[in-house]
Amino acid sequence: MTVMTLSKALNAGLRAAMEADARVLLMGEDIATLGGVFRVTDGLAKDFGEGRVIDTPLSEAGIVGTAIGLALRGYRPVCEIQFDGFVYPAYDQIVTQLAKMHYRSAGRVQLPVVIRIPFGGGIGAVEHHSESPEAYFAHTPGLKVVSCADASDAYVMIQQAIASDDPVIFFEPKRRYWDKAEVDQTQDLLDAAVTPLHAARIVRVGRDVTVVAYGPMVKTCLAAALSAADCNQELEVIDLRSLSPLDFEPVLSSVRKTGRLVVVHEAPRTVGLGAEICARVSEECFYHLEAPPLRVTGFDTPYPPARLEEHYLPDVERILTSVDIVMSHR
Amino acid sequence: MTVMTLSKALNAGLRAAMEADARVLLMGEDIATLGGVFRVTDGLAKDFGEGRVIDTPLSEAGIVGTAIGLALRGYRPVCEIQFDGFVYPAYDQIVTQLAKMHYRSAGRVQLPVVIRIPFGGGIGAVEHHSESPEAYFAHTPGLKVVSCADASDAYVMIQQAIASDDPVIFFEPKRRYWDKAEVDQTQDLLDAAVTPLHAARIVRVGRDVTVVAYGPMVKTCLAAALSAADCNQELEVIDLRSLSPLDFEPVLSSVRKTGRLVVVHEAPRTVGLGAEICARVSEECFYHLEAPPLRVTGFDTPYPPARLEEHYLPDVERILTSVDIVMSHR
């Protein structure tokens, strides 16, 4: 076990994947010489060469479009999009090509491409550097979409994503890049004990309210659970990990137990992941629900200027307010 | 009152808007000389000149990007995207510029741009010509998103969209282009009797189940309601009309009355508009719901080849199956 930051854990995971498979390539803006603006790829160009860690032109459509071509040639490209708000120039390639080519070819073509996207707010950045676009991708059949919440998962999940034969949009919680956790670099990822890429995980057991989150909000929800415990409210916190496909079973069985649901994400509320979770739970746990399912989310506004972001982002206080509301239904 | 097709009604609405305001421009691929692949702009270039009906290069980012510039100069551009699946090259301009510039400027800049998108399936077309991407836009703060369901609304709503000072994504139900209805071209759009652009509308009153739809599915739901009436099930059909902002009041009061909800759309189920409607109704009508809210939607797959689309698209049969399920909860 080594204690490392989430950023370093990704770095270690990428390194392991590159060592394991010579067809794994990294591509993106400023990832080679600079090591990425978040240093996630630091040192990899030095060790694997600029042929495998490729500094690209400033062209996101080009990054994803050529990655598709490289995948068709048998490579396994891992693309970095520098910030959430810069993925849109590549949106056409992602939605019409990356997501659909396997289907178009009736399974004859596989595109094992990973697109890493640092996402979310909380770092005091300027416009377009704090967005949470995951719903766009989760609504796109053909893509798999995941997010890691801590260093330990980051290390494992990035390798699993690279090993996947499907395209994976890999959301990295940028404000957690510097958070540390224990990472086991000796584990065999094929071991049955390792949580699969598309499985949700109960990160805290509780009997009163099911709290569902992913990425950066998992930590916030755990903090809320700690706080709630002081008032004798036992929150069960679920880290979705996979946003597409969604692993619903753990959520449903938790709600069957607690009868109460609060979903938390930074992205705008309307037509976000929270809507899907609440709709699905209402459909499948109708007779178990003891209170209306609630969402604690970003507002239906563009991401605000940095000096306002603390109000925009769900925090412990807002989560607990919703917990209190669902608890008030008896 | 004149009976006309939905396509002709849009044409008449565009004509009226262009006559009313010289700053209204149309731009898009093949819209001038050809009159658009669906002939929605037929004859307008001849009457208003190629300076106001602009055949553009084959470049969707360019269409939306220059439309933004024209709007900054005081024009009111109405862009045509030829088919749903071709909007993605413009996605960056739509999501990061069109949607956010008003907010960025703290209200100093307005972008009265309309983007017309024929959407949905059912016409036996090849790939990318039958998609329903509305959720992507409804999840994007700063955009307004609407869809018309019949010729009468088409005529009015396109004019209202053009008159709006906000950017409007205007979804046209392409398989209903040739459906006819009575259109009142004499009405004063400022009249209080005219349904506002962002209001939902009850298109059939019923006491048993609330059926919510928009665009092409409204007609299908009305057909389902007719059929259900034979079995003494009274469906209340609501045409949302506006997908962002959502006009929830009519939906909520209907569900408070019926206690049952079925939402219908062609788009893939997961994280679609249906999720939002169900989540919101579960939150706000929790104690009125007598059955789990259900969704009848496209599947979580890319749009299938044309010979399979009849199975992909929600039809009367599938709607009635869900109606029966919600009715079976007593």
Place this chain on the structure above:
Amino acid sequence: MADSESFVQLLTPSGHYRQHNEYAVDFTPQQYRDIYRDLVIVRRLDAEATALQRQGELGLWASLLGQEAAQVGSGRALQPQDVAFPSYREHGVAWCRGLDPIAPLRLFRGVDHGAWDPADTNFHLYTIVIGSQTLHATGYAMGVTKDGQVGSEDGAAVITYFGDGATSQGDLNEALIWASGFAAPVVFFCQNNQYAISAPSTRQSRIPLYLRAAGFGLPGIQVDGNDVLACYSVTQAALRRARLGEGPTFIEAYTYRMAAHTTSDDASRYRPSSEVELWQQRDPIARYRAYLEREQLADAEFFADTDSQAQQLALKLRAQTLALPDPPPRAIFDQVYAEPSAQLAEQQEKFAAYLDSFADNDGEAATAGSQGLGGSTS
């Protein structure tokens, strides 16, 4: 615009050979005849597909009429190890690559999305969204370089096809940037058929399209797209450059779309028939045949044989088309992912149960649309 100075032409519209100081072909008589046969066959198959569409057997057809020389000339210049990335009109290139001619018709009939295996013939899937495939070709070519398959005469090269309209898409321009920057072994083959649906190519660029290339640091060349020998020679030279590791080339094949954009299009709305007639005089097949006749490279018997062979193939294509079964409904869910998705599996099961609820008493499943359930479609 055909820019006279640098325009490569080996055969005049009347079928006379013109010496060129850079380009030539070096065919055996048999090769000359093979090329002719290709031209005739791809035109005949195309006509059959158009007819099938008119008869309601296809949902749509995008005809290559008039572009046979551009497609056969370039397609025949490819080596087996080369890989082509087409748009949606490259039925002639597909033929040269050895793709079963039924494959594109499956797409346009709507039984699949064009689901051949690109690896079988080194001919990638049709791509409908304009310009996208040029980036795929470029990335693929970067991979060829990585694999060390450039730098010699038997290296591999990549070619990508697109239209005049595609030159206005960001993707195409970015592909030029990447190809140039990474010296990728890819040939950009633009069929300037002078229209993007109704838009004349001058709507995309006021100057000839081949001039676009130089500003991205790669050579651009304009060739008579109705001259099969020139198209062959120019493409062969560009592929050779790519193979040798000398980087990408942009070729503008100046041709003409003699049919409407697709069977859904009404070209009379935007171009006069006189223009079409003018281009009929520059017909790529007539000119090549005139040349073969003049040079006595083929006799009447060969021409007759070729026609009847084309006719046989057309009849076969028709029979194949009429025999195409509709896919079973549950095929909707197949191959969305390479690895299973529990979420989708659940939807698929529910749908199967729904279909089963219509099953008749004989235990046979049938739906409102009356199509039977069965195995996977493809």
Place this chain on the structure above:
Amino acid sequence: MADSESFVQLLTPSGHYRQHNEYAVDFTPQQYRDIYRDLVIVRRLDAEATALQRQGELGLWASLLGQEAAQVGSGRALQPQDVAFPSYREHGVAWCRGLDPIAPLRLFRGVDHGAWDPADTNFHLYTIVIGSQTLHATGYAMGVTKDGQVGSEDGAAVITYFGDGATSQGDLNEALIWASGFAAPVVFFCQNNQYAISAPSTRQSRIPLYLRAAGFGLPGIQVDGNDVLACYSVTQAALRRARLGEGPTFIEAYTYRMAAHTTSDDASRYRPSSEVELWQQRDPIARYRAYLEREQLADAEFFADTDSQAQQLALKLRAQTLALPDPPPRAIFDQVYAEPSAQLAEQQEKFAAYLDSFADNDGEAATAGSQGLGGSTS
């Protein structure tokens, strides 16, 4: 790459004037001095902003250090009726347009997104997503044509600024297509500061960037971006073409980003300090000052005055920055739409009620973040 043949330079790095057969300036002594003052002020304000960032008063700063000549030269060539569409580094152009220097600092402090009114100074909003603004400028210029404001010396022109990195974006290339196709009165002003963060400009193009233009049918010209006179003259000529209705021009101002990309960047990771030192010898302000001194266009007193004026402005900027209030929380909801949205209003009300629930006994609203509720921020 600075391509020697066509490179426009009027002042050598040592400040000697070189005749050019096409470009010249025709300044009064006062105008020469005004330009110098601009250069010094924009550098001084930029240094102050950098210092403010280091002291934690700004979240980030993107310095223009080294690019003063490109920005002041081009910015001063604009007429009042002209409109500029910047990226995020054009503080020098902003100064020339008359934008209050505090405006960009508000953005980088995070109190707003750069919310000035473009109409006030004909200087559009900063645009962070690379390349986007070039299409806005092109569309705006198309509107200028539609309004009949081209075709004479007092016509209006548009200019858009972007970096070397931006040339790899589809948007920029599409903007060239549109501008050329519609003969839009727009000048594409590329500041090739040789880096896009860590990527050298050769990563975007192997050949000089100004060569890109010709392939799109518009003239491209390369100018010494550290030579304020050359930048002025070349831009003036291009704007004049635009004004007269002769269409767009692409200018590559070859310069150097002397600071890191932003205050968050560590440029030592990707370029040697020797390179920076080399470019310090080509400093745009030193060379211009040497010229003014040699030609006796300004005396020591002027230089001292200018410095102290710049210092005053810097102090004022600092004071303004420190006095910037944080916006009230409910400002999050303001101006998402021009017309009301019931959906959003409801969220806003709930949020206000939530904030009010923290209100202390005096009736004053306060939040966990301790910021008071108040009117709209902007």
